[in-house]
Structure formats: C-alpha cells, structure tokens
C-alpha cells in the first residue's frame with residue numbers, strides 16, 4: 238500500500254514540501270509506503286485540449302507529466318499540496334490536475350475509490366479557495382477524502398515558517414493518520 242504526496246510549489250524545500258513530508262511521515266508510521274513528489278523544477282505544462290487521451294491512455298505533450306500520472310495510478314492514496322498564489326492553487330499543480338485528471342477520466346477512471354486529499358499553505362489568506370479547488374478534483378474523480386481535526390491548511394511565508402504553526406502541523410499529521418486508516422480499510 239502506497240501514498241504519494243505531490244507538492245505543487247515551484248520552490249524546493251519550502252513550506253508546502255515540509256507540511257506534505259510531515260503528513261507522509263504520519264502515514265509511514267502506520268506501515269504504508271510513501272513517496273514525496275515535488276513538482277519544483279519539473280516541466281508540467283497545462284492541458285492543450287488535443288483530446289488524444291480520449292482515445293489512448295497517454296498525453297502527447299512531451300514534458301514531465303506522464304511518469305507522475307503513472308505513479309498516481311499505481312498508488313492507493315494521492316495527496317495534492319499547494320501554496321496559495323494570488324488566492325489560488327498554483328499554476329503548477331493546476332496544470333498537473335488538469336491533465337492527470339483528464340487522462341484518468343477518459344481511461345477507465347483509475348483514480349476512483351483511491352484515498353486522497355488536499356494540503357494548502359499560505360502566508361495569510363486564500364487557503365479556503367485553494368483547498369476547494371483541490372477538493373473539487375478529488376470529488377469529481379471519485380476519490381474518498383478523509384477529514385482531519387481542522388481543514389488541511391497551515392500558515393507560513395519564508396521557508397520553514399510552517400513548522401511554527403503548531404495547529405497546522407497537527408492537522409496535517411492527523412490527516413495523514415486518517416488517510417492511512419482509510420487506505421488500510423479500503424485496500425487491505
């Protein structure tokens with residue numbers, strides 16, 4: 238059983254990556270395999286509506302998306318994490334969810350009934366909207382989304398500041414525990 242945590246920040250080793258690593262640690266503690274997948278530095282372009290994935294399980298855009306799609310398909314759990322940029326999830330994670338979601342949708346819905354959920358970090362505002370953007374993706378693709386002890390948000394601006402948000406870190410940890418619990422029950 239495996240859970241992947243995809244980090245949609247263009248900044249390496251940033252707050253979103255730290256928060257996601259914390260959630261994955263909580264999951265690993267329960268005996269599941271985990272993999273952190275930072276999108277920083279990768280080339281992930283937006284969907285261009287070519288519709289090739291309507292006929293074949295592939296995307297003709299030659300960038301870094303498809304290997305990540307395959308990891309998502311293989312996993313039992315998928316976590317999507319994003320910082321807030323101008324009140325929204327980042328363009329990077331948006332590009333990934335558009336294309337991975339459309340390939341899945343058009344090729345037998347392999348993400349359906351996996352476990353998953355969002356994590357969002359911001360300096361001050363916009364968490365709820367970004368959280369909703371990511372949650373819509375899980376829901377429209379049929380994943381099971383466990384809750385936590387608060388909404389999955391945390392505060393931080395400079396790298397590492399998120400570690401000082403005790404409630405945010407605790408929420409991410411408890412979310413990880415619930416993801417592990419759900420994966421074991423659904424896939425065990």
Ligand SMILES: Cc1cc2nc3c(=O)[nH]c(=O)nc-3n(C[C@H](O)[C@H](O)[C@H](O)COP(=O)(O)O)c2cc1C
Nearest residue numbers: 246251252253320322323324359360361362393394
């Ligand atoms: C282009 C840009 C836009 C941002 N927009 C917001 C925003 O709308 N609201 C907010 O609270 N923080 C905003 N921030 C701050 C980031 O969300 C914050 O620094 C976050 O911790 C970055 O996560 P990271 O360290 O994982 O990259 C913005 C940062 C950047 C670079």
